[in-house]
Amino acid sequence: MNDYANLKKGERGAWVSIIAYLVLATTKLIIASIGNSEALRADGLNNTTDVIASVAVLIGLKISRKPPDEDHHYGHFRAETIASLIAAFIMMTVGIEVIIGTVQDIIQQKASEPSMLTAWTALVAAFIMYGVYRYNLNLSKKVDSNALYAAAQDNRSDALVSVGASIGIFGSQFGIFWLDPLAGLVVGLIICKTAWDIFVDATHSLTDGYDEEGIEHIRESISDHPDVWAVKDVKARMQGNKTLVEATIHVNPDITVQEGHEITDEVEERLEKEKNIGYAHIHIEPYEEEET
Secondary structure (H helix, E strand, O other), X not given: OHHHHHHHHHHHHHHHHHHHHHHHHHHHXXXXXXXXXXXXXXXXXXXXXXXXXXXXXXXXXXXXXXXXEOOEOOOOOOHHHHHHHHHHHHHHHHHHHHHHHHHHHHHOOOOOOOOHHHHHHHHHHHHHHHHHHHHHHHHHHHHOOHHHHHHHHHHHHHHHHHHHXXXXXXXXXXXXXXXXXXXXXXXXXXXXXXXXXXXHHHHHHHOOOOOHHHHHHHHHHHHOOOOOOEEXXXXXXXXXXXXXXXXXXXXXXXXXXXXXXXXXXXXXXXHHHHHOOOEEEEEEEEOOHHHO
């Protein structure tokens, strides 16, 4: 039940991001149009993709809270991963559009001097997004949500994007007019890079990929149990933000079935305590001398 309660708490972070992005995207796009800034326009479009990504995280968190049913025996925890994948495609599309638009402006030499209002708008937005980043980062640690942690990292990158946009606009005030569309181009590249990172993480999880170093840490934790004589096989995969583990351990062949059962219970409790792994399936086999 604790997992579902944490997912519900995590929804607060998604809502904070959605509200902040809606306000900032609207403000930036309007002021960019008035103040004639390609960098701020690109930053505003970046925030529109972030609204979509945050909504996807929110929907994913809500679906993930659904308990196991007849055809979802492990629950619905992967829903937030699928939502992240969808958001990555949307972000990549917008990022490419921003890159194409700013490159055309640079080639056609459409660069012009944006107003100082656009620079200060980008700078204030950077401070706001940094505050959202700190809030979501702390919340993600409290509720142990990978999706919310990823959203927090996106918040931080958005703050940096706004700082970059403001630098480009301030630079144009000193006669470097091409710096504004160049900053817009950089923003577009950052959007695509963020989308690619989300895509890689999501596909790795959905194809049951798991970090090899993490597997070794799990193996070491199991091996530390005094009654485990050998660990022959360890597998792990992600189910949303939950780690599922399957392992085969070899023990003293002379112990009773009850004693073997107690060992597996202790191993599972150890994994939950040390690695926060709530689901582990431990298969037990008798140890044989030739295994050494």
